[in-house]
Amino acid sequence: MNLKLTQRQKTAELFRDILPADSILSLDEELKPYECDGMMAHNIVPLLVLLPEEIDQVSKVLRICYDNEIPVVARGAGTGLSGGAIPHEDGVILSLARFNKILEIDSENCTARVQPGVRNLAITEAAKPHGLYYAPDPSSQIACTIGGNVAENAGGVHCLKYGLTVNNILELTIVTIDGETVKVGSGALDSPGLDLLALMTGSEGMLGVIIDIVVKLLPQPTDIIVLLTPFDSIEVAGNAVADIIAAGVIPAGLEMMDNPSLVAAEDFVHAGYPTDAEAILLCELDGEAEDIAADQEVVEAVLRKAGAKEIRVAESVEERLKFWAGRKAAFPAIGRISPDYLCMDGTIPRKHLAQVLKDTHALSEHYGLRVANVFHAGDGNLHPLILYNASEPGELEKAEELGGKILETCVQYGGTITGEHGVGIEKINQMCVQFTSDELEVFHAVKAAFDNKGLLNPGKAVPTLHRCAEFGAMHVHHGQLPHPELERF
Amino acid sequence: MNLKLTQRQKTAELFRDILPADSILSLDEELKPYECDGMMAHNIVPLLVLLPEEIDQVSKVLRICYDNEIPVVARGAGTGLSGGAIPHEDGVILSLARFNKILEIDSENCTARVQPGVRNLAITEAAKPHGLYYAPDPSSQIACTIGGNVAENAGGVHCLKYGLTVNNILELTIVTIDGETVKVGSGALDSPGLDLLALMTGSEGMLGVIIDIVVKLLPQPTDIIVLLTPFDSIEVAGNAVADIIAAGVIPAGLEMMDNPSLVAAEDFVHAGYPTDAEAILLCELDGEAEDIAADQEVVEAVLRKAGAKEIRVAESVEERLKFWAGRKAAFPAIGRISPDYLCMDGTIPRKHLAQVLKDTHALSEHYGLRVANVFHAGDGNLHPLILYNASEPGELEKAEELGGKILETCVQYGGTITGEHGVGIEKINQMCVQFTSDELEVFHAVKAAFDNKGLLNPGKAVPTLHRCAEFGAMHVHHGQLPHPELERF
Numbered sequence: 001m002n003l004k005l006t007q008r009q010k011t012a013e014l015f016r017d018i019l020p021a022d023s024i025l026s027l028d029e030e031l032k033p034y035e036c037d038g039m040m041a042h043n044i045v046p047l048l049v050l051l052p053e054e055i056d057q058v059s060k061v062l063r064i065c066y067d068n069e070i071p072v073v074a075r076g077a078g079t080g081l082s083g084g085a086i087p088h089e090d091g092v093i094l095s096l097a098r099f100n101k102i103l104e105i106d107s108e109n110c111t112a113r114v115q116p117g118v119r120n121l122a123i124t125e126a127a128k129p130h131g132l133y134y135a136p137d138p139s140s141q142i143a144c145t146i147g148g149n150v151a152e153n154a155g156g157v158h159c160l161k162y163g164l165t166v167n168n169i170l171e172l173t174i175v176t177i178d179g180e181t182v183k184v185g186s187g188a189l190d191s192p193g194l195d196l197l198a199l200m201t202g203s204e205g206m207l208g209v210i211i212d213i214v215v216k217l218l219p220q221p222t223d224i225i226v227l228l229t230p231f232d233s234i235e236v237a238g239n240a241v242a243d244i245i246a247a248g249v250i251p252a253g254l255e256m257m258d259n260p261s262l263v264a265a266e267d268f269v270h271a272g273y274p275t276d277a278e279a280i281l282l283c284e285l286d287g288e289a290e291d292i293a294a295d296q297e298v299v300e301a302v303l304r305k306a307g308a309k310e311i312r313v314a315e316s317v318e319e320r321l322k323f324w325a326g327r328k329a330a331f332p333a334i335g336r337i338s339p340d341y342l343c344m345d346g347t348i349p350r351k352h353l354a355q356v357l358k359d360t361h362a363l364s365e366h367y368g369l370r371v372a373n374v375f376h377a378g379d380g381n382l383h384p385l386i387l388y389n390a391s392e393p394g395e396l397e398k399a400e401e402l403g404g405k406i407l408e409t410c411v412q413y414g415g416t417i418t419g420e421h422g423v424g425i426e427k428i429n430q431m432c433v434q435f436t437s438d439e440l441e442v443f444h445a446v447k448a449a450f451d452n453k454g455l456l457n458p459g460k461a462v463p464t465l466h467r468c469a470e471f472g473a474m475h476v477h478h479g480q481l482p483h484p485e486l487e488r489f
Numbered sequence: 490m491n492l493k494l495t496q497r498q499k500t501a502e503l504f505r506d507i508l509p510a511d512s513i514l515s516l517d518e519e520l521k522p523y524e525c526d527g528m529m530a531h532n533i534v535p536l537l538v539l540l541p542e543e544i545d546q547v548s549k550v551l552r553i554c555y556d557n558e559i560p561v562v563a564r565g566a567g568t569g570l571s572g573g574a575i576p577h578e579d580g581v582i583l584s585l586a587r588f589n590k591i592l593e594i595d596s597e598n599c600t601a602r603v604q605p606g607v608r609n610l611a612i613t614e615a616a617k618p619h620g621l622y623y624a625p626d627p628s629s630q631i632a633c634t635i636g637g638n639v640a641e642n643a644g645g646v647h648c649l650k651y652g653l654t655v656n657n658i659l660e661l662t663i664v665t666i667d668g669e670t671v672k673v674g675s676g677a678l679d680s681p682g683l684d685l686l687a688l689m690t691g692s693e694g695m696l697g698v699i700i701d702i703v704v705k706l707l708p709q710p711t712d713i714i715v716l717l718t719p720f721d722s723i724e725v726a727g728n729a730v731a732d733i734i735a736a737g738v739i740p741a742g743l744e745m746m747d748n749p750s751l752v753a754a755e756d757f758v759h760a761g762y763p764t765d766a767e768a769i770l771l772c773e774l775d776g777e778a779e780d781i782a783a784d785q786e787v788v789e790a791v792l793r794k795a796g797a798k799e800i801r802v803a804e805s806v807e808e809r810l811k812f813w814a815g816r817k818a819a820f821p822a823i824g825r826i827s828p829d830y831l832c833m834d835g836t837i838p839r840k841h842l843a844q845v846l847k848d849t850h851a852l853s854e855h856y857g858l859r860v861a862n863v864f865h866a867g868d869g870n871l872h873p874l875i876l877y878n879a880s881e882p883g884e885l886e887k888a889e890e891l892g893g894k895i896l897e898t899c900v901q902y903g904g905t906i907t908g909e910h911g912v913g914i915e916k917i918n919q920m921c922v923q924f925t926s927d928e929l930e931v932f933h934a935v936k937a938a939f940d941n942k943g944l945l946n947p948g949k950a951v952p953t954l955h956r957c958a959e960f961g962a963m964h965v966h967h968g969q970l971p972h973p974e975l976e977r978f
Contacts, residue, residue, distance in 0.1 A: 108731070108840045153684075166684065167656070180927045187838050192907045192916065192923060193932050193951055194696075195642075195655065198687030207683075219737040242597070248708040248777070288737070290783030291776075298777070349676050351597045418681040427681065434681060438669045443682050445938035450931070462682055 008047055011092070014068060015050060018060040023098075025049035034075065034093045038140070039083035039426055041342070041396055046073070046087030053098045055173075055181065055211050061094060062209065063179030071458050072177070074205045076117060076148030079140040081343055082424030084152060084204045084460055091458075094209060096147050102126045103212075110217045111170060111187065116147025116210050120154075123215060132217035135162035138420070139328045147210050153202030155420030157253040157284075157327070160378035162218065164420065166201040173212035174200060177451045187214060199446070204422050205457035207450040221286035224252070225296065226320045228312045229303050230277035234258055234373075237279040238353035240306035241377040244283070245350070247302050249295045253284040254378030261330050261372040261385070268333035271326025272319065281377065282323055330374045331385065338370070338387035340396070344403050345421040346410030350380045359409045360384055367402040369395075381419035382410070408433050423461045431461075432468035440465060497536055500581070503557060504539060507549040512587075514538035523564065523582045527629070528572040528915055530831070530885055535562070535576030542587040544662075544670065544700050550583060551698065552668030560947050561666070563694045565606060565637030568629040570832055571913030573641060573693045573949055580947075583698060585636050591615045592701075599706045600659060600676065605636025605699050609643075612704060621706035624651035627909070628817045636699050642691030644909030646742040646773075646816070649867035651707065653909065655690040662701035663689060666940045676703060688935070693911050694946035696939040710775035713741070714785065715803045715812050718792050719766035723747050723862075726768040727842035729795035730866040733772070734839070736791050738784045742773040743867030750819050750861040750874070757822035760815025761808065770866065771812055819863045820874065827859070827876035829885070833892050834910040835899030839869045848898045849873055856891040858884075870908035871899070897922050912950045920950075921957035929954060 012026045025031060026048050036043035047070075052058045065072045071091030078085050087093050099115035102123065106112070107130035112123055120141040123134040137156035138144055144154070150172065155164045162168065171185040185197030200207055231237035237256055244254065257265065258279050266273040273280055283299055285292045300311055314320035326333075334341050348356050357373065364371040370387040384406055388399040407417040407430045417423070417430040431440070443462045447454070463471075501515045514520060515537050525532035536559075541547045554561045560580030567574050576582050588604035591612065595601070596619040601612055609630040612623040626645035627633055633643070639661065644653045651657065660674040674686030689696055720726035726745055733743065746754065747768050755762040762769055772788055774781045789800055803809035815822075823830050837845050846862065853860040859876040873895055877888035896906040896919045906912070906919040920929070932951045936943070952960075 108735075109838045110735075166687070176927075176931070182925070182928045182931055184928075184931075186836075186905045187903045191905055192912045192920060194935055195687045195691055196931065196935070198655070198684045199935075201684060203683055219735065222737070246597075246599075246708065248711070287780075288783045288787070291780045294777045294779030294783075347675075349598045414676050416675045416680055423681045431681060436671070438665075439671045439673075442665070442671055442685065442939070446683055446685070446688075446935060449934035449938040 007090070011047055011070065014064050015061060018057055018064070019050060019052060023051045023053070025051070034078070034087060034095075037075070037078040037083060037085040038081045039086070039424065041390070042083055042086055042425065044087045044089050046093045047090055049093040049095055051095045051098055055175065058094070058175050058209060058211055059179040059181060062175055062177055065092065065455055066178045066453065069453055069455065071455050073457050074147075074151070074209050076145035076151070077119070077143050079144040080148060080152055080422065080424065081345070082152070082418070082422045082426040084422050084424035084457070085148070086425060088458060096145070099147070099211065105130060105217075107132060109187065110219070111214050112217055113212065113214050114146055116150070116213060117145050120144050120146055120149055127217050128220070130217075131220050133220050134168065134215055135218050136165050136168050139331065146213055146215065150201050150210050150213060151203065151205050152422040153420065155376065155381065157255060157324070157376065159420070160254055160376065161250045161252045166198050168216045169197070169201065169213060170216060171214035172197060172200055172210055174208035175211050176208050177453070177456055181211070185214075202422065204424065204461040206447055206461055207456065221252070223289045223292050224284060224286045224320065225292055226314045226323050227283045227296070227299065227303075228273070228314070228323055229281045229283070229308045230274045230310060231279045231281065231308065232277070234279040234357055235354040236307050237281050238357070238377065240281060240303055240308065241353070242350045243302045243306055244299055245378060247298050249298050251283045251295075251299070251378060252286040253282065255282045255327050256280070256375040256377035257327065257330060258373040260370065261334065261374045262326070264333040264337050264372065265326040265330050268336055269322070269325050269329045271322050273326055282327055327374070334372055334385045334387065339389040339391065341388065342386040342399050342403050343421075344382070344384045344386065344406055345419050346384075346407050346415055346417055347379070347381045347419040348410050348413050348415030352413040352415070353377070353380065356382070356409060356413055360406055363402055363405050363409070367398055369399055369402055376419065379419070380415065404430055425460055428461065428463045428467070429471045431463050432471050437465055437468070440468070496579070500536055500559065503553050504550060507546055507553075508539060508541060512540040512542065514540070523567070523576060523584075526564070526567040526572060526574040527570045528575070528913065530879070531572055531575055531914065533576045533578050535582045536579055538582040538584055540584045540587055544664065547583070547664050547698060547700055548668040548670060551664055551666055554581065554944055555667045555942065558942055558944065560944050562946050563636075563640070563698045565634035565640070566608070566632050568633040569637060569641055569911065569913065570834070571641070571907070571911045571915040573911050573913035573946070574637070575914060577947060585634070588636070588700065594619060594706075596621060598676065599708070600703050601706055602701065602703050603635055605639070605702060606634050609633050609635055609638055616706045617709070619706075620709050622709050623657065623704055624707050625654050625657050628820065635702055635704065639690050639699050639702060640692065640694050641911035642909065644865065644870065646744060646813070646865065648909070649743055649865065650739045650741045655687050657705045658686070658690065658702060659705060660703035661686060661689055661699055663697035664700050665697050666942070666945055670700070674703075691911065693913065693950040695936055695950055696945065710741070712778045712781050713773060713775045713809065714781055715809045716772045716785070716788065716792075717762070717801045717803070717812055718770045718772070718797045719763045719799060720768045720770065720797065721766070723768040723846055724843040725796050726770050727846070727866070729770060729792055729797065730842070731839045732791045732795055733788055734867060736787050738787050740772045740784075740788070740867060741775040742771065744771045744816050745769070745864040745866035746816065746819060747862040749859065750823065750863045751815070753822040753826050753861065754815040754819050757825055758811070758814050758818045760811050762815055771816055816863070823861055823874045823876065828878040828880065830877065831875040831888050831892050832910075833871070833873045833875065833895055834908050835873075835896050835904055835906055836868070836870045836908040837899050837902050837904030841902040841904070842866070842869065845871070845898055845902055849895055852891055852894050852898070856887055858888055858891055865908065868908070869904065893919055914949055917950065917952045917956070918960045920952050921960050926954055926957070929957070
């Protein structure tokens with residue numbers, strides 16, 4: 001402990017010349033709030049927390065870390081669910097919290113230039129007077145910051161129609177580990193050379209520190225309607241989702257909740273959900289009134305054909321917001337009925353929805369842990385919530401193992417182990433299932449091109465081959481091989 | 490010459506064990522057709538052309554090239570306009586022409602798995618019976634192949650609404666320079682780890698050889714209409730484009746042609762264009778009939794407000810196709826009125842359209858060469874066509890210099906030097922204007938992560954710092970610095 005203190009003080013000294021005293025946190029009580037992110041099951045106290053305010057300071061901090069081989073974990077609001085911002089015990093947390101300015105709203109080009117510590121929702125609030133908004137809307141959008149959204153390639157309810165973060169940004173300024181500033185992407189349609197904008201997006205802090213972001217803004221839709229449809233069977237609801245997309249309508253949002261989720265949400269926020277339904281589908285349509293009317297006709301016909309007996313259209317803005325409030329509060333609502341829960345984040349091709357749900361149910365019974373399901377159904381992004389009690393010895397481990405199996409099932413059906421939450425530390429073992437050694441080696445080579453000393457967010461997102469060997473994972477690629485471990489059930 | 494022949498024979502020997510005789514081209518008359526691509530002003534005879542038919546052969550070819558340090562230029566149909574498939578004199582052309590099979594159409598998931606040598610239009614033709622199509626539609630879509638489309642991140646008339654190639658593919662299988670096979674991307678919404686799918690797309694053959702592609706298919710729109718609007722002034726037409734987008738309508742296509750282009754096209758294909766107009770705007774709307782009607786109302790109101798005196802709606806499928814035929818034939822039409830032309834491909838933020846056209850006009854007068862303009866106007870992608878006569882000594886060089894200046898003007902206004910044609914050799918000097926040395930160094934580091942010996946398409950897309958020093962370019966980044974060379978005019 002005393003050794004740690006000495007290390008802490010010695011490291012803090014390195015930054016005294018470039019940062020004011022209040023930008024260097026080194027006391028236990030100052031460091032404590034940074035010991036975990038939204039994945040609260042794991043925590044580590046960082047060596048130091050640094051809070052620079054200027055790009056030049058970030059650049060110098062990184063250069064010092066580079067020269068002294070100090071690990072660096074960049075952090076926004078710390079709302080991430082996969083542990084991407086969990087500290088390194090011998091490293092610094094580089095907080096971007098003070099980069100919280102909206103630098104420009106360009107209403108003519110429909111773009112905004114923002115600093116990484118700006119909250120997601122603050123962008124839309126600033127764009128509103130111009131009739132514009134920023135489309136990606138993670139459930140945490142009140143709190144989460146755009147820098148973290150870029151680092152994790154965040155999604156949200158509206159990413160079915162409007163895409164993930166990567167589809168809604170144009171340009172990034174990055175500070176590299178050796179302190180240089182580079183721009184990637186451009187304000188125009190395409191950018192020549194390699195697509196480093198996309199490479200950087202979702203790279204979970206492993207390639208550089210994002211210090212400036214140009215986002216796309218969209219015109220606010222003239223009208224919005226939301227349909228709520230109860231179903232007697234989750235499989236029938238799943239098929240209706242595929243049918244809507246196949247009919248050529250891309251709703252602004254298309255979300256499904258199973259009975260445990262919708263009951264928990266209803267008890268929590270009184271959204272007006274029918275608690276006797278096995279599943280509900282929320283379908284949002286946006287655009288001009290005439291466009292919506294045309295799409296609504298198609299969607300309602302598809303829903304009825306699929307077996308819907310009732311379709312409720314939100315009759316006021318209040319009711320529409322209530323419908324969504326239930327969905328957006330699904331996670332905390334589950335938190336009220338279970339001491340703890342793990343939120344998973346797999347994606348699958350839509351057509352395998354029913355089968356994956358069946359397998360998830362079987363796994364849930366096998367492990368003796370309840371699973372509630374909330375889906376970005378339209379894009380095949382599942383959020384199984386595993387209910388457990390951390391104070392029961394061994395139950396966290398069991399929940400994590402079950403979570404891993406669910407993700408491996410997603411891979412088995414040609415899906416992936418993450419939709420929008422990132423890999424972080426949560427799913428790092430499942431990366432060994434998703435990718436071959438050759439593929440992981442390519443990731444490592446690209447990582448080394450940006451960070452040859454491996455200082456940026458070490459231990460996250462891309463496992464070492466050694467780790468995969470220890471995990472003993474059988475690579476299951478794109479559903480082409482059966483998974484022998486799963487066959488045991 | 491004799492030396493070359495010996496080198497050729499010796500190199501061919503390396504591949505005899507793994508390829509049948511008819512897959513190794515080494516005679517002068519066999520090599521001649523491969524000496525250039527669609528950028529016909531430059532040509533180089535390759536050392537050899539190899540035509541493998543199986544992935545395993547591609548893998549072995551690359552491994553041999555790696556071990557013997559032989560440069561490799563992958564080639565599809567060779568329709569590219571920036572010289573990306575121009576041979577290396579000491580290297581092999583790796584033709585993917587025999588990988589021409591559509592492996593699977595998955596109508597349920599709206600995807601197709603295709604080999605790289607499949608023609609762009611063949612995908613749509615195969616998808617048609619399922620009510621689906623592949624959206625990106627380069628003007629060369631009858632001939633160009635999907636592998637080349639991925640390598641150059643090709644666009645087309647419909648990319649305004651449906652995105653570039655990168656937005657329409659889900660998964661790639663790549664063979665690396667040392668012969669390993671890796672998959673990038675996934676059939677699901679997102680892929681964990683680094684976004685190598687986007688990195689690979691548009692990488693112009695520098696990172697690996699694409700051997701298998703999963704593309705997205707879209708439901709065919711129920712209805713399509715096209716509006717043709719003549720304008721008295723190209724600037725007014727440009728402003729109308731911005732107004733349409735700002736009104737919240739994203740047309741399926743929004744194209745502009747100036748007077749020289751539309752006259753040439755009219756003379757060539759009799760598209761029905763009004764030859765007395767200074768510019769015409771072609772606006773395509775697609776979707777359900779009701780959606781279209783709603784959008785049409787908005788677009789017509791915007792056009793009239795912008796100053797349009799006449800709006801013609803194509804009254805039959807034939808007329809609609811004729812309207813587009815003129816636009817798609819614009820390049821060959823210019824070929825009929827000028828012995829030679831250079832097609833440029835810059836993009837700019839829409840709001841600077843009028844100013845960039847003015848500057849282009851000034852440059853055109855300064856160099857004494859005519860410039861015709863064809864635009865993907867909606868997304869700010871310009872295609873200035875520089876008319877010249879290659880048989881006049883020095884005129885090609887003058888045209889290339891003018892082209893370079895036009896691209897640098899695009900950069901000056903916050904745009905980029907390519908929209909959809911790639912950098913290749915054509916715009917390699919302008920990369921020095923677009924990017925700083927630090928930024929180019931990041932490109933080189935990423936390139937080295939995939940290809941440490943620099944054998945994949947050497948000399949293309951990303952200039953060496955040495956080359957930039959020779960070119961003497963002043964870096965003009967995102968329009969933030971004035972360009973001293975341009976100020977001379």
